[in-house]
Amino acid sequence: QKVTNTLAELGEKTLKPDANIIKLPNISASVAQLKAAITELQAKGFKIPDYPESVKTDEEKDIRARYNRCIGSAVNPVLREGNSDRRAPKAVKEFAKKNPHSMAEWSQASRSHVSHMHSGDFYHGEKSMTLDRARDVKMELITTSGNTIVLKPKVSLKDREVIDSMFMSKKALLEFYEKEIEDAHKTGVMFSLHVKATMMKVSHPIVFGHCVRIFYKDAFEKHAALFDELRVNVNNGMVDLYNKIATLPQSKQDEIKRDLHACHEYRPELAMVDSAKGITNFHSPNDIIVDASMPAMIRNGGKMWGADGRLKDVKAVMPESTFARIYQEIINFCKWHGAFDPTTMGTVPNVGLMAQQAEEYGSHDKTFEIPEAGVA
Template sequence: MAETDIPDIVYTKVDEAPELASASLLPVIRTFAAAAGVTVGTRDISLAGRIIAAFPEKLTDAQKQSDDLAWLGNLVKQPEANVIKLPNISASVPQLVAAVKELQSQGYDLPDYPEEPSTDEEKDARARYDAIKGSAVNPVLREGNSDRRAAIAVKKFAQANPHRMGKWTADSKTRVATMGHDDFFSNEKSTRLSGEATVRIEHEAADGTVTVLKEGIKYPSGTVVDATFMSAKSLDAFLAKEIEKTKEEGILWSLHMKATMMKVSDPIIFGHAVKAWLAPVFDKYGDKLAEAGVNPNSGLGDLLARVKAMPEVMEAIEATRAENPPMYMVNSDKGITNLHVPSDVIIDASMPALIRAGGKGWGPDGNEADCVCVIPDSCYAPVYDETIEYFKETGALDPATAGAVQNIGLMAQKAEEYGSHPTTFEIPADGIVRMVTDTGVELHEHKVEKGDIWRSSSARRAPIEDWVKLAIDRQKAEGCEAIFWLDPNRAHDAELIEFVKPILEAEGVADKFEIMAPREATRKTLESIREGKTSIAITGNVLRDYLTDLFPILELGTSAKMLSIVKLMNGGGLFETGAGGSAPKHVQQLMEENHLRWDSLGEFCALGESLKFLADAKGNEKARVLGKAVDAATQGVLDNDKSPSRKVGQPDNRDSHYWFARYWAEALAAQDEDADLKAHFEPIAKALVDHEEAIVSELAAAQGSPADLGGYYHTDAEKTALVMRPSTTLNTIID
């Protein structure tokens, strides 16, 4: 990769609301950056873009796209990398299928997603699609560990303008239900490799037949390698018990999973929940459901669509629903339940929202009620359980006085569970699963039964050591409480502790840190922030993901406004822009009412950090001036309440971009560090101020009617630009 081929900043093209916002914001960024000699390029990591790139032989030259994810995967290993990464779709199977259908309708000759591939061609298509599913992007780009926290301006604004919190009471019936045995936590085994190894995973059936599930897995010396499984029988028994128990309690039943990221294990668990919910229906009509192509892993919505012409099955479903406890709803008005689509209820967004609401979820009657929160695996359930119990005891957190939780997350080089998709399997028959090196050394062995979910994950020495040192740097900068969220009773965590302690001692900072199991760390952290203190949570990959939604949603009302810096291990920088969990609802509103309530504050924060990083990396002092001015503009958007509103007719995302551009230009015109930039932006700032009335009027006039984007997953660029840049006056000034 020649350095001349690389823009100074690469801005990712993604999906849904963040991508629509880019159509409005990116022209502003490019215009302002050009004044400092900074180039801003784009690379397409959207779901549609990745699908198109996977089948070049089937497409016309005009339709073909390069594999931008692979290009970026190479870039993040280079010291000159400077990437602003927006949240992208981590596709569930229903999302992937919908995207393929949309592209086919647009003339792309793509194969259908084969549920049960039989021919070589179908198997090839399935393999390509499987590489796109779930968390396919993040493990490729995250060649560094995560430093995530609220920007100072964002935190101050949240305290001055606290968001609404639901009321917690001691008699709340809301609780977390988890297996506690026969799950991934209890069955986990872990070891650290003393040398490099090539490993295979094999299954030996009861009759002695050995099947290689995966081979050629290469690990460098010092890698922590884990293996574990969840018992399908125990899972089914647990789900059945919780459905009955919830019925007795008279509250809502809900399942909280991560089917988009844990793209093998969690969809299977989700399917078990669908079957448990409709157990009498599957018992009586299992053959008919199979004939109709029902796959419970795809959710209740797909099931209902396939059997709607079978009156006896529909009657049985309604009878079962009537007997079951009421279910937590995604959309009560439209009858969309917790089990309709596996990607609709994602634990790191759904659990914080429920906790913020005082433990309440929406029921099928359109009213809020207490909930049972079913989280089968007990690796992370204790975090949510302890949070709920804490708030029952103490009442809700006050955002006006709450402190802050920062996070240092281990995620580099596919560390931990998010890198485990290729090594997760649904066991085909009773027997034994082993991990064996090419020299015949057995690393792990589990006795398993048909249907069990077995998985392996790993974390390499270099990322672990980098993570600990990053934590030391962050604690030194903050001088506050710092906790490694590691449980010595969990096999994987015990191995990590063996890395952590010697490094802390060698650096002379062991007294600055605590090591606590997640449940205990949760309570300690909540107690600290209730007192207005800052706490640094130093966690593995999955907890990083969960906690950087949980605490920001409690503190700020959203996780989309977090500053997320990935210090790439080879010297580059990756700047992530926050969560995208509510993006689909935003797109729906735009298409119906031409109002986009997506808040680009995360993009603003990432842009400022990216420009300052560029200044350091390439000695471009004009970029530093731009970056400082971005911070001033971000503060201006917050202080003057120019963030998007929720309802049509009110200012939206496009308005916030006007105000951001104006405050940015005004800051550049007012600074005295760079005379050229000052002179360049003085007339731009004046024009943006003088034409405020015209710009605001033109933006307001665009709202109220349906918006045509030319697609959902694969929008038309020209149509999208017309929708997202409706102010001719603003466009003239910017362009």
Template sequence: MTESTIIYTITDEAPAMATYSLLPIVKAFAGAAGVEVETRDISLAARVLAQFPERLTPEQQTPDALTELGEIALTPGANIIKLPNISASIPQLKAAIAELQGLGYDLPDFPDDPETDDERAIRAKYSVALGSAVNPVLRQGNSDRRAPKAVKEYARKNPHSMGAWSSDSKTHVATMSGDDFASNEQSVTIGDAGTVRIEHVDADGAVTVLKPDFPVLAGEVVDSTVMSVAALRSFLADQVAGAKASGVLFSLHMKATMMKVSDPIIFGHAVEVFYADVFEKYGDVLEAAGANPRNGLGGVLSALDSVPADQRAEIEAAFDAASAAGPDLAMVDSDNGITNLHVPSDVIIDASMPAMIRDSGKMWNKDGERQDAKAVIPDSSYAGVYQATIDDCIANGAFDPTTMGSVPNVGLMAQKAEEYGSHDKTFEAPSAGTMRVVSGDGDVLMSHSVDAGDIFRACQTKDEPIRDWVRLAVSRARATGSPAVFWLDAGRAHDAQLIEKVNTYLADHDTDGLQIEIMAPTEATKFSLERIRRGDDTISVTGNVLRDYNTDLFPILELGTSAKMLSVVPLLNGGGLFETGAGGSAPKHVQQLVKENYLRWDSLGEFLAIAVSFEHLAEVTGNEAAKMLGDALDVATGQLLENGKSPARRLGQIDNRGSHFYIALYWAQALASQSENPDVAARFAPLAAALTDNEDTINAELLGVQGQPADIGGYYQPDDVKADAVMRPSATLNRVLDTL
């Protein structure tokens, strides 16, 4: 790397396909300013392959780019553009392994129930690629996520559709009232640096160390909590019965990708409880067949392939009968019978709940019609945020995108703050007894009584990120004049520790004239929604999980999508991480691309991130041409929105590749027309002229390939030559770019 280097990440699915088209444009423009753009592959396939170098040929071996990027993120010169990646569930991981095996990679099968040391070692390697593997490594700073002015103005002038709410809507949130993670939470602030470990003590006093000593720093906040499985299953049974009685859809909302240990367990209990009669009668057969409800109903049904045909038909009929007897299930794909319980990664709470609220509180039923729903969110930690939003819509109707305000977010996430999903500290209690967190000196810091199968998890939040979080919140409040609200509940153990620190560190800053509040999440939601309806902005200052929820909830209501947010992560050591908005990796978009050579993915988030990446580079290096590139890209993005050149939704219209052509056209025109730097203007004038002159030809070439299947060579590991041909079908555009 040089000091004028930007690293662009190669990830998965729709963003990866878009990269084949967009990255050549970015490299061409950056090169004209003396900026080098490098890539690092942190896709799911690359993460998997990096774990098994000893099984691969030299040509197949894949560097561990994620670990390298994690080290780069700690340096002052870091400048990383991070696109959405797959946070893999086990079914997704297995599919990726199967594809790679089919491509000739000697990868072992994923061991569901490892019994030997070799199998346990294989499982441990694969676990590195599961769930939220990327974000905790790269996010070595706190988050500043907001809607750029041009995007917000466009949304107000061109409002997205909002479903009309009824005052008699039956839609509501159901959550546990006790014995969940929120109610059982304990928290301590570490005095002196040292170590802690996690232990299980059985009923006879035998101690099993589940996680050996790991370091903690002075001032660090450490939490632990447990969810009672008995209470969870009782709660789920009540909700199944309640949904049936009230005639609403049963809809489970989880985070089984990011929360890769705890939430699949909870998801599996939901599948078992919904189909309780089937599992009671056929449980032994299902277990022998390898049917794991944690992988969803779809995985259970697939496992029946190994069962004799007559018995398989009997069990399938039992599942059908249970579905008919129970409440209607919310559907992911009504046409193909894919329910809310089929695959744990199909329904992700931070996207599914805002989409439901935007669509008048309804979800799709088996007949392909919208219906009121019971949104089942087992852990009560943040369920009240969604219920408060639903209550507001029932009372006041849908929000109006033409007038509503905004809720930008300052999120605590640096140095794995709040350990998103606390993967390596989550355990099922092996037996009745006590789970406890013990200091290196042998002091029991926290303890919880458990029964077999209860879900324990712990997490850490270091002091330095908390200080930086407070600083960032004050600076955003000063820069915008908007109130900044810390979403912290004094009645919750972890939040109580943070409130004490927030009050201490606020005293280090000039807050005169600023409105800074501390409110419990439900009250903060009500406060923010009241202001939104008046057209006012409110900064939400939140922890890690709530950061993820809020940066989908409010943008989906305001902008129609969370993919249009500007997401800046000022790294603690001076570098910058620029995320391309939220919105996931859009698997359905890739399916459409393969079927009809049309990619709906909107790269607006990439445009925004690239612009601020250039701006950051200019600040660090003094490269004025880089600043000019960033400023001109902002102008181009505004023109793209105003001229309606974002991807459309239907075949035969502009898609992702067409939007990339227009961003290149407007970007070149902005650079050619500026007068601050005549050399840059002269450099880009021929390109702007050539793109303008060939607009019709380029559009014809881009549109002409639509309507036929597209071969990208692989879903998790596309073939570069094939994918490049699919995503760069305009020979004229490619030739013109080469002239730069």
């Protein structure tokens, strides 16, 4: 049941100067999608192990490490060995101009806006330096209790390479969520969360999970012991919670669902992914990906779907201040000048040199959830 490692073959091709690789849109997989794929393969007779939720033995560590290679956009770091040239071919652009997709009107009275952190996010906790020579570094956490936890024993760096580090404060993040949820509730604007949990496969599921837990805080506090016992992990979305409680007696399931529902009384309305099926923004972290969800919201005149199947103004929450501000600028532009016109709009080619398995911060094996207070 072995198949060839085509990704490794692709990696070899990137090193050849005459290779010309065309990248099609690919899926950045989340843990939920990975598990679904494993179940499907097992059903077709492939003898592969389950994805281990928590790891204790060396074998489980090995299984998880192998599977984790498939999470996120596995092909990107391989392709990034070479030059990248992303542009819309002329024929595609001409077709788009002649057959424009629908664009909703923008109102100057629109209450839609972007909310981001002003301190405590990655941008505000960044430090970098250029190396004076090739050297190895190790990454460790010196805890306030005086212990040293090794996060990464060895990373080899080259002469003149830039090493860059940043952190996001959990405390600041939770305070930010509390404030924004409260603001949306008070002002009557729908709440939505936009992250990129598929690509930022280490950091953003954590950022996503914290928002879900704050939104349903009372229910999570009441059932904390039970959720721990069931290993509920809403970093994988509310779908993880629903799947885990499905093993409980019906009366207990109903009680939990009632408690979750009760939270909505003092919470803002939540943006929907599928109003008809009752699937909210919190259902699964891969349902709303910021660089697809925000353009969709902008094309809809700054609106997203509510539970009643209507388009409504929305607070778009994205904790990180870096890309959040770009989207706010677009909203300002549309409110002032009206919707964009696909029949006349230009296009931006993206040409760049990337190398040595370049990956976004928050997606590689040098991103860590810090287990206790200290200095990294």
